[in-house]
Amino acid sequence: MADSSQIEPAAPLALRDLLVELGDLKRVRSAGRDGSIAERLFAQGWSALTGGARPETVALDITAKALAAARLCDLDAAFLAAAGLDETQASDILVAGLDAVSEPLDPALRERLRDALRRPADLPAGPVPAFVGALAQQPRAGVTCPGKPRILLEPPENHAEHCLVVAVYGVLLSPFYRADPTTVFLAAMAHHFHNAAMPDAGFTGEMLLGDHLWPIVGRCSQWALDELESELRETVAAARLVLPDDATAEGRAFHAADSIDRVLQIAQHLRAASLTMDTVLGEMELVHAGPVKAFQDRVLTDMRIP
Structure with missing residues (x-):
């Protein structure tokens, strides 16, 4: 029997906490902006791609923005400029946001992402494909298993x-x-x-479709691909070739990311349900240090809150 201590890890544990934090971009919203940060970054990415930006540039730009938003939320470049900061001041803040969470990253990748915020690319704004809005309106299925009722957790991600x-x-x-x-x-x-185009009935629905599943998935996927101009369509179709299995390094990276996100999405609901006041008032300092903290503490004590 093989010694489990000699088995190479299948994923980098050091990134766990960062990935948990980034998952919350699905849930952060701001006045005057439609959708969550994650939803808006998805649209920004596709707009840049249809506008002709290099995919490598888009990947770094969107990832860097996501890392900065982990702590800064919607205090992004657009807001900072509107609030009167110049480009250098804004980039300093955005890089500080990235630095606050990025210590576990591969050093070379971290530097490339920092550079994407220091010297942001002038990404073209191409047309947003119709599939972007459709995917933003399509809820995920929740927890499903053939032969068992669905477990729905509200609000669902899209x-x-x-x-x-x-x-x-x-x-x-x-x-x-x-x-x-x-x-x-x-x-x-x-x-x-x-x-x-295809409503999400989860694993249960897919199994009930039987032999019809993959032909339907193929046709619906092609409808989305056909919205892209030929060069981008070919590039995206080539990238999608890694999806079926873990035979390539890219396939392994994708399937690791996909499975981590699917499970962390459910873990987020469980984490919220098990939150305690000790964590909120103690560890997270909901009533935080300041000139009126002593008075606020007395108010809560006298009101017997919590």
């Missing part, structure tokens, strides 16, 4: 959010698998093309 987070995870995981991050990013951004 497919645009899932694809974006898997794409970002894939870029961050790529050095571990020695995979090409651009291929993994494109594959992840396109891996649920079929759900732009």
